[in-house]
Amino acid sequence: MKVLMINGSPKVRGNTARALDEMRTVFEAEGVEVECVQVGNQAVRGCVACNGCAKKGACVFDDVVNELAPKFEAADGLVVGSPVYYGSANATLVAVLDRLFYSMQFDATMKVGAAVAVARRGGLTATFDELNKYFTISGMPVASGQYWNGVHGRLPGEAEQDGEGLQQMRTLARNMTFLMRSIELGREKYGLPEREEGIWTHFMR
Numbered sequence: 001m002k003v004l005m006i007n008g009s010p011k012v013r014g015n016t017a018r019a020l021d022e023m024r025t026v027f028e029a030e031g032v033e034v035e036c037v038q039v040g041n042q043a044v045r046g047c048v049a050c051n052g053c054a055k056k057g058a059c060v061f062d063d064v065v066n067e068l069a070p071k072f073e074a075a076d077g078l079v080v081g082s083p084v085y086y087g088s089a090n091a092t093l094v095a096v097l098d099r100l101f102y103s104m105q106f107d108a109t110m111k112v113g114a115a116v117a118v119a120r121r122g123g124l125t126a127t128f129d130e131l132n133k134y135f136t137i138s139g140m141p142v143a144s145g146q147y148w149n150g151v152h153g154r155l156p157g158e159a160e161q162d163g164e165g166l167q168q169m170r171t172l173a174r175n176m177t178f179l180m181r182s183i184e185l186g187r188e189k190y191g192l193p194e195r196e197e198g199i200w201t202h203f204m205r
């Protein structure tokens, strides 16, 4: 069982990393393999809506997005962590997620998603909602914890003082592990749900 973590912070040892590390400890104790990719410190451009990915089978901009795609395909779950910037996810992370979810050529149905937001004070739930939208448009069940997953802290290391936030991370990782295992059993017993051909009406008659 594998989990891919994407850290949207530019800081390798920032508060988002601290929050994700708390989850990693639980995953590793449960025998779940973890790989974490830091994207917030990379130069990543946004989607240019060229639709070249449909032909190429990957994003036309060959950067970390195309490295993440096979890792995501091989994973049973995806954790996305972001620092809150102006009440929203970090812009680099949004660029990565837009391009990854738009260009990926595999079906993410029943891979489990979990979103984690990290902020000094405000914008946690808006960012949490924003990140969950990538999962819920993709047939991915969302793992939940004991609150709307968020950790407080401003300067690197301050997250250490947020005992409740770190507990949320542990609960989230345990619940996510349970969900991934349950889905694996369900897949063996019942198979994945039938998927219809997509209907696109674009709000037109």
Ligand SMILES: Cc1cc2nc3c(=O)[nH]c(=O)nc-3n(C[C@H](O)[C@H](O)[C@H](O)COP(=O)(O)O)c2cc1C
Residues within 6 Å of the ligand: 009, 010, 011, 013, 014, 015, 016, 017, 083, 084, 085, 086, 087, 088, 118, 119, 120, 121, 122, 123, 152, 153, 154, 155, 156
């Ligand atoms: C450009 C910028 C915008 C920010 N906006 C917010 C915000 O809207 N709300 C908030 O509580 N903290 C805000 N912060 C603080 C960060 O969310 C906070 O320092 C967080 O711990 C950073 O996580 P990191 O250490 O993983 O990078 C902002 C920080 C930066 C650099």
